[in-house]
Amino acid sequence: MVACGTTSAGSPSPTATASRAATPGAAASAVETRLLVQQGLAIGLASNVVQSQVTVLMDALLGSSSCSALEAGTGSSKVLQKSTIGGVTTASIDVYYDASCAQPYIEAAAQLSSTAATGTISITETATYLGPGGATLGALQLSESVVIADSSNAISTTTVDGTGTFTPQDGAPAVSLGLECAIPAGTQTTAPPFGCSGAVAQPFPALGLSLASVAPLTITLTPIAGGGDDDYSVAFAGTQSNSEKGALGALSITTPTPTTFAIGGSGTAMPSNATSGHAALFALFSPAPTGWTVTDATDGTVFSLTLVSTTQLTGTVTTAAGASLAQLTLDQSGSGTITYAGGSTAPVTSWTLGG
Numbered sequence: 001m002v003a004c005g006t007t008s009a010g011s012p013s014p015t016a017t018a019s020r021a022a023t024p025g026a027a028a029s030a031v032e033t034r035l036l037v038q039q040g041l042a043i044g045l046a047s048n049v050v051q052s053q054v055t056v057l058m059d060a061l062l063g064s065s066s067c068s069a070l071e072a073g074t075g076s077s078k079v080l081q082k083s084t085i086g087g088v089t090t091a092s093i094d095v096y097y098d099a100s101c102a103q104p105y106i107e108a109a110a111q112l113s114s115t116a117a118t119g120t121i122s123i124t125e126t127a128t129y130l131g132p133g134g135a136t137l138g139a140l141q142l143s144e145s146v147v148i149a150d151s152s153n154a155i156s157t158t159t160v161d162g163t164g165t166f167t168p169q170d171g172a173p174a175v176s177l178g179l180e181c182a183i184p185a186g187t188q189t190t191a192p193p194f195g196c197s198g199a200v201a202q203p204f205p206a207l208g209l210s211l212a213s214v215a216p217l218t219i220t221l222t223p224i225a226g227g228g229d230d231d232y233s234v235a236f237a238g239t240q241s242n243s244e245k246g247a248l249g250a251l252s253i254t255t256p257t258p259t260t261f262a263i264g265g266s267g268t269a270m271p272s273n274a275t276s277g278h279a280a281l282f283a284l285f286s287p288a289p290t291g292w293t294v295t296d297a298t299d300g301t302v303f304s305l306t307l308v309s310t311t312q313l314t315g316t317v318t319t320a321a322g323a324s325l326a327q328l329t330l331d332q333s334g335s336g337t338i339t340y341a342g343g344s345t346a347p348v349t350s351w352t353l354g355g
Contacts, residue, residue: 033317033325036303039213040294044334045351046198051284056108060091067101072230073283076101088113104130121146129350131333137350138168158183161259168349175202175352178253178261193220199253199261206355212251212263215241234279243270271298
């Protein structure tokens with residue numbers, strides 16, 4: 001499939017290049033739109049990775065071959081294979097959309113090793129993502145460390161730090177990712193706020209450049225009245241995103257320390273964006289009301305995404321004056337299509353933006 005404004009070889013056509021050169025405002029708008037969408041989708045991806053990786057970890061340590069419902073919300077998981085040799089555990093674990101382990105979502109092949117002195121578990125993993133219809137979406141290669149402190153409280157101290165690369169099945173460029181989250185110990189009635197940070201870098205061949213961002217968020221959990229120990233609603237907000245644009249393929253995600261991220265390569269700083277949102281449940285698949293926004297602090301352009309049903313999300317990018325720059329329709333896996341002003345489209349695959 002040839003992207004709008006490109007030749008069959010994937011290079012910008014002369015007409016498209018001349019058009020962008022003649023309309024710098026339109027080109028700037030295209031870059032800003034993709035940056036906002038990239039950051040907005042990264043929130044869904046970060047939530048997905050945190051929730052699914054905790055499930056994979058706990059199943060690898062304690063799970064069985066029986067189908068088990070996820071601790072919060074819908075979905076289920078099952079251990080397909082597990083063995084431990086010389087302190088290294090190898091496990092194959094599936095996570096499912098449904099409660100009866102019939103509709104696979106993530107097929108994880110993980111290897112775990114632990115360091116007793118620090119309580120750290122190191123994980124390398126290949127997670128294959130499947131759409132609701134069973135089609136392969138892509139594969140996420142992960143390298144991460146997890147620390148789960150012993151606690152009698154409903155929430156134990158848990159830290160997750162890792163980097164990865166998501167490669168879409170459709171041949172789109174790979175996306176570099178980073179995630180850091182520190183969930184402090186608390187009880188069902190005193191869940192303290194905590195910090196997470198998501199990072200993403202990827203090339204956009206249609207624009208001839210790369211975009212990258214690091215966005216820290218403060219997460220606040222609120223116990224749900226009448227719910228169980230794992231039932232919390234979620235609010236999150238952040239104002240200090242770090243974003244850059246650079247030459248095609250020039251940007252990456254680096255780790256100056258094991259728990260921090262930075263943008264590597266030669267890029268130009270972009271305006272900081274503000275993020276806010278909520279989820280009805282701290283879970284892999286949150287029900288409504290769930291949604292979030294990312295706002296350009298310079299001109300007020302807004303990315304907004306809302307869960308409209310258990311299997312569909314819709315999103316928009318609009319200027320401060322209300323003009324539409326893009327519209328998105330996504331399924332439960334965070335996959336679907338974005339349509340830009342003017343009619344060009346691009347795929348969204350497992351919370352990553354194509355094009």
